[in-house]
């Protein structure tokens with residue numbers, strides 16, 4: 001049953017403040033290799049918490065996550081090892097401001113994977129070329145526009161050659177004219193077969209790229225299905241009401 | 249005998265500069281300049297030693313305190329002895345910070361010299377230890393505040409790339425933290441240099457004490473005390489400009 005599942009989440013709960021805030025309240029889902037899953041839902045519904053639980057930036061209160069056949073929520077799991085295989089892109093880029101772009105990208109491959117500098121540099125330049133930023137390799141993050149920063153953040157994660165990429169509202173902090181360039185990078189990544197879990201408010205992206213759309217509200221998955229099912233044939237009132245608000 | 253009010257007259261009337269010079273030769277003559285040089289070197293030794301010790305203690309304490317704050321939740325959840333060990337060390341650090349910052353450094357110095365190291369013959373190492381332990385408490389809080397001032401997103405970016413906690417600190421957080429706290433750290437060191445002037449309380453011949461001794465022997469206070477003041481001032485100004493240059497260089501590396 002789970003043979004091609006890359007990530008399996010079972011009854012995942014995350015409670016804050018002694019259980020008064022139920023950010024996640026029993027999430028079950030499977031993400032297959034190569035699948036593109038887009039998570040949508042109103043603010044505060046637990047999207048970020050779910051995404052951040054997948055690589056254990058948040059420690060779940062209960063439930064289990066199996067990644068690549070290993071239960072990473074167990075006490076024995078080496079989470080650092082698994083995180084190398086799960087790239088993450090944040091809303092606010094989180095580039096290292098004291099390092100230039102190439103150093104941002106090669107720090108983890110050299111220090112963690114033990115690659116030598118030339119090898120890591122070559123890989124970084126190749127990726128920078130792909131996103132059209134090879135000429136900015138020596139620049140520092142504050143010299144770049146928001147869209148450029150986010151494209152760098154994406155290729156920085158790719159330098160570790162992850163099995164899955166997690167995106168938490170990657171375009172929400174961008175000026176409108178820069179959203180497109182970031183979404184384009186994500187689309188081409190999707191086309192190359194990367195497994196992707198994307199939290200976003202870009203419904204156009206969801207329709208175009210997603211294999212499956214998950215709608216969350218109040219810490220649970222309310223509805224999931226193909227983009228067509230979710231956007232054209234919503235079942236629950238909560239989803240209908242949400243879509244009426246975002247698609248005006 | 250030289251009187252301070254003379255100075256102004258001297259400077260007004262250039263021809264009396266020679267008189268001042270003669271006074272200086274007298275005050276620091278008869279081997280008394282060696283006393284001053286020795287005091288100056290002792291002040292440098294105490295400051296440098298205490299600085300190194302303070303930074304080492306500061307890093308360790310700040311590491312314990314901030315890693316406890318940051319990992320408390322996840323360690324508690326994972327259970328095991330690690331959590332309890334870290335809790336106890338954290339509590340010890342808190343007591344250290346409270347006691348050191350809550351009592352005067354002169355008292356700490358005297359306790360070190362007259363109680364802890366009663367058999368010490370040379371006061372300088374004792375002073376290094378006392379001022380180092382004292383400075384460590386302030387440096388620890390500076391470092392901790394510096395670590396807390398770094399956006400948590402930096403930490404998460406590091407962890408999400410696969411760095412463990414220590415690597416994230418080492419490669420990502422601490423370099424940024426160090427830059428952020430450099431001016432504050434500089435102020436702490438300037439304070440430290442001046443604080444060492446109480447070393448005379450336990451008989452250490454530091455710069456201040458030497459000046460005092462010279463004054464006592466020559467019955468001449470103006471020249472020795474102003475010399476002492478000027479030397480402190482020069483050390484502090486040199487350090488300030490050094491750190492300023494370092495800051496500018498660090499900033500340039502981002503442009």
Ligand SMILES: Nc1ncnc2c1ncn2[C@@H]1O[C@H](COP(=O)(O)OP(=O)(O)O)[C@@H](O)[C@H]1O
Pocket residue numbers: 016017021022023041042043044045046047048049050
């Ligand atoms: N560290 C925290 N402490 C307390 N409550 C939190 C914390 N993080 C998130 N929450 C709460 O959990 C809920 C889900 O948050 P989040 O996953 O960020 O939602 P979303 O990303 O969908 O906007 C919210 O109600 C939020 O207030």
Ligand SMILES: [Mg+2]
Pocket residue numbers: 047048049169
């Ligand atoms: Mg969110």
